[in-house]
Amino acid sequence: MAAKVRQIRNVQEDLELIRTAKQGDEQSFTKIVKKYEPLVFSFAYKVCRDREKAEETLQDTFVNVYRKLHQFDGKAKFSTWLYSIVVNNCKMKRRKTKLAQASHSLDGSEISLDHHTGEIRTLELQSHRASPLELVMDDELQRRLDEAIRKLPLEYRVVFVLRDIEGKSSEETAKILKLSVPAVKSRLRRARLFLREQLKDYLEV
Amino acid sequence: MKKEQTPCCKQVADYLCTHLDEKLNSRNCKKVREHIETCSNCASLLRSLKIIITLYQQEPYPELSSSEQDKRIQKVLECIQGMKK
Numbered sequence: 001m002a003a004k005v006r007q008i009r010n011v012q013e014d015l016e017l018i019r020t021a022k023q024g025d026e027q028s029f030t031k032i033v034k035k036y037e038p039l040v041f042s043f044a045y046k047v048c049r050d051r052e053k054a055e056e057t058l059q060d061t062f063v064n065v066y067r068k069l070h071q072f073d074g075k076a077k078f079s080t081w082l083y084s085i086v087v088n089n090c091k092m093k094r095r096k097t098k099l100a101q102a103s104h105s106l107d108g109s110e111i112s113l114d115h116h117t118g119e120i121r122t123l124e125l126q127s128h129r130a131s132p133l134e135l136v137m138d139d140e141l142q143r144r145l146d147e148a149i150r151k152l153p154l155e156y157r158v159v160f161v162l163r164d165i166e167g168k169s170s171e172e173t174a175k176i177l178k179l180s181v182p183a184v185k186s187r188l189r190r191a192r193l194f195l196r197e198q199l200k201d202y203l204e205v
Numbered sequence: 206m207k208k209e210q211t212p213c214c215k216q217v218a219d220y221l222c223t224h225l226d227e228k229l230n231s232r233n234c235k236k237v238r239e240h241i242e243t244c245s246n247c248a249s250l251l252r253s254l255k256i257i258i259t260l261y262q263q264e265p266y267p268e269l270s271s272s273e274q275d276k277r278i279q280k281v282l283e284c285i286q287g288m289k290k
Contacts, residue, residue: 033278041269051267062281164258189222195257
């Protein structure tokens with residue numbers, strides 16, 4: 001109950017800040033930036049996997065927020081709208097740096113399933129001894145996690161980050177990305193299988 | 206997954222990868238649970254997916270320096286001023 005009240009107050013506070021910022025109040029806009037920059041930076045970093053790019057995305061995002069603030073009608077949560085601006089900026093950055101060329105295709109056979117026999121063809125599902133408690137988050141593990149997620153194409157990586165790391169629902173992820181809920185689920189399924197395939201050797205050690 | 210069929214590994218894998226974190230209580234969900242109890246491959250898939258998600262959630266990420274917040278905001282405001290000109 002208390003959490004719900006806090007949430008409602010938070011939304012009202014945002015709407016008031018946005019209203020005054022739309023009227024040109026620089027202080028209100030600064031308050032919005034201060035409140036949301038940790039969220040924007042953290043999300044941009046998880047998607048871009050690069051501190052410098054995340055910092056550039058942070059700046060571009062708030063410049064775009066200022067430019068487009070008049071378009072925000074309050075129907076969706078401000079954070080939902082903000083996430084979608086960050087995603088667009090990450091996509092722009094990828095185009096500029098040609099990151100896409102380094103991405104792997106998820107349509108290849110590396111994670112496919114045999115539709116005739118119903119068997120998992122290349123996943124090689126073996127028993128895993130590792131568990132989160134047994135796996136220490138050391139430099140090697142961080143490097144492997146980073147390598148694996150960098151190979152995931154951006155459109156799938158964004159879905160994985162929003163759903164599994166940021167904890168957003170399929171419905172909110174769909175709103176952020178302007179996709180249908182089934183499309184979000186489909187990308188999430190492929191992203192999870194891809195990461196599992198990329199990390200399986202490490203998990204089997 | 207058809208409701209009256211016993212799911213095969215492919216269907217279970219699809220189901221797990223799509224609905225892993227959802228609280229489902231459907232007939233399909235029950236069938237998947239029953240399948241996992243008797244199939245070590247699918248049990249392994251479920252375990253590894255949970256591990257991977259947990260690891261990414263626990264991965265340390267850099268934080269913004271609070272002492273440089275004013276500088277960052279100033280940069281944003283300068284860009285905005287530049288746009289207005």
